[in-house]
Amino acid sequence: MTQINRLSGGQIDRATTLNFRFDNRSYTAHPGDTLASALLANGVRLMGRSFKYHRPRGVLTAGSEEPNAIVELRTGNRQEPNTRATTTEMFDGLEAHSQNRWPSLKFDALAINDQFSKFLSAGFYYKTFMWPAAFWEKLYEPMIRRAAGLGSLSMQEDPDEYDKGFRHCDLLIIGAGPSGLMAALTAGRAGADVILADEDFTLGGRLNSETFSLGDETAANWAGQMVAELSALPNVRLMPRTTVIGAFDHGIYGAVERTGDHLATLPAGKPRQILWRIYSKRALLCAGATERPIAFENNDRPGVMLASALRTYANRFASSAAQRAAIFTNNDDGHRTAADLHAKGVKIVAVVDIRPDAPINYEYEVLAGAQIVDTKGRLGLTFAEVKLSDGSTRTLDCGALGVSGGWNPNVHLTCHQRGRPAWNSDLAAFVPGADLPPGLSVAGAASGLMSTHAALQSGTEEAAQVLELKGSLPDLPDAEDAPVSQTPFWYVQGCARAWLDQQNDVTVKDVKLSHQEGFRSVEHLKRYTTLGMATDQGKTSNMGGLALMAELAGKSIPDTGTTIFRPPYTPVPIGTFAGRMKGQAFHPTRLTPSHYWAKERGAVFVEVGNWLRAQWFPLPGETHWRESVDREVRQTRASVGVCDCTTLGKIDVQGTDAADFLNRIYCNGFAKLAVGKTRYGLMLREDGITMDDGTAGRLAEDHFVVTTTTANAVKVYQHMEFVRQCLFPDMDVQLISTTEAWAQYAVAGPNSRKLLRKIVDPEFDISNEGFPFMACGNITVCGGLRARLFRISFSGELAFEIAVPSRYGDALMRRLMSEGEEFDVVPYGTEALGVMRIEKGHAAGNELNGTTTALNLGMGRMVSKKKDSIGSTLSEREGLNEDDALKMVGIKPVNTGDQITAGGHLMGASGPVDAAHDQGYVTSAAFSPSLDSHIGLGFLKSGDTRLGEKMRLVSPLTDLTVEVEIVSAHFVDPEGERLRA
Amino acid sequence: MHDLFAITALGGSSPQTDRVGNVTCTESPGVALASVAARSGQEPKARTALGALIGADAPSVGRFAGNPVMAFWTGPDQWMVAAPFDTHEELAHLANTQLGDTASVCEQTDAWVRFDLDGDDVLAVMELLCVLDCRKMQAGEAARTAIHHLGCFVICRSSGAFSLYGPRSSAGSLHHAIVAAMKSAL
């Protein structure tokens, strides 16, 4: 197909022809085109369908404010719904499809909605679909859901990469039109660190769309020269294809750079887009203005466009919606479009100007004091009907109709911190208000200065002012300086189906109904009619709706107010906000020192927070994880096992007040702990609930090593720093985390000492007498490597924890395995670790769930009343010390073989099973190879006095009821003889 | 002498090097580290003793100093001392001896993995990694910040040369982030 509506000139590269497809038809275009400009050039006006009535939609604008020409771009797993054709940069091989239509764009079955539009008035769905009640979810809602929505996702994983980055500058300039370019030049020449960002792929803003001159140059050439000079300044960074999406606190701006969207395929490793956080000392908004339409009957047909967009397509993109065009305007700018189109050879059928004193033109007809009252054309504009000043009507034969209702400054970013814009009655538009985000200034059309000269001047002056520049400023080129005064004209009287929000199909009559029903606040109007809630967020529609509501309510526009401008300025792919943090990179992965060895051994790994830990080590022939875990437990209890417990938090506590400090941190006493000894410690939150538990070993009078649970390592460190810095600032105590510095392994089982004897250097006595239960100390291993040894036990066996610098952890594990062969040493994972601690009745994460107290855990007496410790006072509250308080117990099935379910609830042996009779719950459960039975730990009301009682364990969720016996939580070696052996 | 073999944080027997464009990322296991935190009331003495250890004034906020034993500031009256591993594996012991009871010293050698980033375009990589204004960082500056959710020290050795210290257990994740940023930016 040829480019029948391609005009002369423009900023496109005719030397290169690009091929693209729209709805499976092939077309050609040139570099510099957008998808919209190329479709227009190829004679395609119909590009989409509206949301509710499925009305045919063409292009309305030439920028990111586009509500209508939105398509599904690309195919397969790169399909990108709701993409604006107006900002989609053309590349060879581009493929796009129209959306929200079936079976085709031209014949859309749901266009039937348009015929029933009177039944589908604003908010009709709130008043019906209520009977019969069940039908809403079975029938009505599925119907509505299917019909709603615009484009579709591929349902496949997005294959592209996204990046995030951080940039800093003295001055961020948002928008590279005349004011932005001059501001950048002023600041750049003065040596400031400047970032100039613009959403377009060609910098220059409106200058690229205009035919007037700046000095001796055409506007576009002048812009090009400015860009060239700015590019040469090392302190100025130009960021084209970059939308500043939001103004966040303290001068931080979000910006999205589209680094790959204009490419057919991304080079390997390159991102599709980058989310920049720009840290600016000052920022200058030079975002320009957006033209606004006028509402009239059937003003939504493809071919009806903003006049400035028609001009942009003609001047910049050398394309037109049709060969015959009309203009409908209430201001002089509309005439500029007519003149430019005329100069490009487009036939101007008429300029319809509502003003009786419209300027006269001799090259084409100007209908002064006239209005467009209706249009025709099923899939695109064919005729426009004009009501002339004398009341007669006339039909204009045209395929394009440019509408100009004046301009709205793009104030969005000025309102991102809840500031409100101010009404300017000369412009009949909102301009930036007084309460801008701190550090933000505004120049050019965004500030309401509409002429080119004023924009250039304010760009220079604002930049100079915010940077406090002294001395001479860059000269300004001569530029048009036409005074701008807009007489507001929002809609043609007497119309009903005149569109305000073209995407969401909100018409003048919907706003009237909203008013009639009392939805008069702008927020109610928006929410009731959906005005401004479409993908363009009402950039071309809100103002019209607001003006109409003000008129209906008999209030002024500023008294009626605006809805709130929210980021992002234009929609941003969710993938861009996520950056690289997805898939395996979602969170960092922490590997234990024995990880590579465990992998070689075929370990199965499990995520524990960010750690990957070996869960069990299957042997050939083992088909079920239980086989592996049972073996690991049995072998450890029978001989010796080794487990990597590096993940436990380790905090080094030093200082002359270290012991006193721990006395405050732990509810039990630490002041009298001897050097070379370790003690179990229970840490409470200030509210008296258990925060964490662990051990503290005293390596010297003024030196402790504290361990925390894996899960709470970070939280406990923060808490300790809080206590140190904020509560007891004069304590001489220093803290540092050493979790990662040491590879720490539990060596457990009756033969653990024998195994360690082969590792620990001979000068260290590790006999029961020389190194008794709870001893700790610095030692050396394997011929002199510094190490730490703790005689502590989580498994209940004779056990040690040995630590060496992490880089030697891999080698130490291999050594333990080889030296342990004679004892049949077994590596064990977190499952066996868990089984053994349940057998021993040690509380862990499932029991320390943030609601349990020391009393619940059976450690109530540990809370010392003789000293001040965090949480001790509030732990005494009555509600935490009731007679029937939950106590930790062991749970065993009455019938061997029955399973215990963690999360099951405990009910009396008989009686009802319901919440009112709930007496406790099971926190942890496992199969105990040592007892050859399932066992569990749990909390039971007055549990400590109910040992031996038979109860029911119920789990209706998993359809289970088991008869259980309440027993002591210490299933294995309750007297603790083994660990002291 | 003990006979345990060390592996690098990335799990190799020798350090890993990656190059994209003109930027090189080198895993640098050859550094010993120890933290030094002045005891309450001993701050001036601790600074003097630290100065003696590194042969320079104890670095002030956000700075590093000293060679071959160097120190960088990590917090109020707190520093990290670094030295070549081959000659100073027992750095913590040395520091402890020299600082005596003026400061608390803790071995940190294997708490960290170090990556050295060198090359003309290194700033383009750094701006994808961390929020610090690395363009403004001068030789001799040190800062702690977050890189891909990991708390890291960033040391500016010279304008085109940075060292990153990240948590050793996450060396692989940090390395992945650095190399991805290199491929993206270069």
Next chain:
Amino acid sequence: MIINHPLLGSRDSSEFVYLGDASLIDRPDWQAEHAAEAFYDYAYLRDNPAGEHRELWFHEGGDRSWLVVTRNTVTHEISKVELARDVARAQGRSK
């Protein structure tokens, strides 16, 4: 947000962890006559002002200092940042 650290200068708030009202520094005396009531008040009741708020932030991703930040909860404007340790000492806290 940006927190102007008294030692380090401007730092991104994402390097910090937030705790809450700086009144958490004023931990009551455990042996005082109405200690239970005082601790209840300390732990649970808040002024929760719409306006200037003194609050505790921990520089987790930085120098590990606790800071007292004076910030407006309506505008988010930060007017003062102090080391919490200095504040605590100034309020008479010691060992």
Next chain:
Amino acid sequence: MRYSGFKVIKEALTGHKGWKPVWRDPEPKPHYDIVIIGGGGHGLATAHYLAKIYGHRNIAVIEKGWIGGGNVGRNTTIVRSNYLLDGNEPFYEFSLKLWEGLEQDVNYNAMVSQRGIINLIHSDAQRDAFTRRGNAMILNGADAELLDAEQVRKEYPFLNFNDARFPIKGGLAQRRGGTVRHDAVAWGYARSADGFGADIIQNCEVTGFRIEDGKCLGVETSKGFIGAGKVGCAVAGNSGRLMGMAGMRLPIESHVLQAFVSEGLKPVLPGVITFGAGHFYVSQSDKGGLVFGGDLDGYNSYAQRGNLPVVEDVCEGGMALMPMIGRARLLRMWGGIMDMSMDGSPIIDRTDIDGLYFNGGWCYGGFKATPASGHCFAHLLARDEPHPTATAYRFDRFRTGRMIDEKGMGNQPNLH
């Protein structure tokens, strides 16, 4: 005026001339039996139930802006009753039952959509905790279902089952959970309350309480003094500000919670999904937008807007969970003020001031509670005793140590 399909058709054929304002716009009377401060979901629901269940007619709801402009108009529309603790579960189940009959109760289609909600499980410990919770739900008469990974995959094949950092190991589903069109809840209750004669007074800001001899006599407002037999406060994030006028300090902090919506998309998500290993939950509105959110920004705020780190955090969660949404565009972000209580659970109680009642501390769970909150607050206001499902929501629970802490985070509101 009764709404129905028939009425809609009749109006359509007669040019929609007959529709009346959904609520009147009255000036305040000098005195009401009961004044409710706060024209949000909870306040309007309170008025509806006070009128319909407890027979009160001389009541008013006063609102400083436009009704439904607070959290009921800016939440992520999810309703569910998947709570664990005794103090909570009966209340939220009561609420879910009221949702199920809402449209017929108020004759307004708020589009209650029981499309189901699933909380995903990523570890054994999480499964244990969800099992306990699911059992608590069933024991309290609610529905719950434990799914294994395969069942989750069957229902949600587009979740990341390939290279997830935290693999999905199952889920706890509540089929009766779902979504409700949030604005319509406010409008529906307003219309119903108005129909019973309650005055809904917009643009009327409370500037103080008139309290004499320990008794609250009414409120000072921007429209003058309004006398009241009883005053009920239901102002969510502004609780601290308002109760401060009565000289009260609360166990509440106000925090910002952001929420997000994508551009409209053809249906992709059947129900509500909550990620268990990141800060992300999502559903799809009837209009097609993905409505999603995550964690609090974490600092005290009344600004109703947040910052980028949390936006990124939430989207990272989204991409980790369902990488198919990468090319869907985030259209709008906003923030609400959450009245975060010290244990994450609400308060519906009398105050120490006679005649002054409080309803707040809803954290970010206020929307789903709207009907029960209104019902229970109405009960308290009408009968001066707590509703049976809300007996635990008392101020004194912090003093006595009877916290209702679902997440086990203690007295740090931003962690709940």
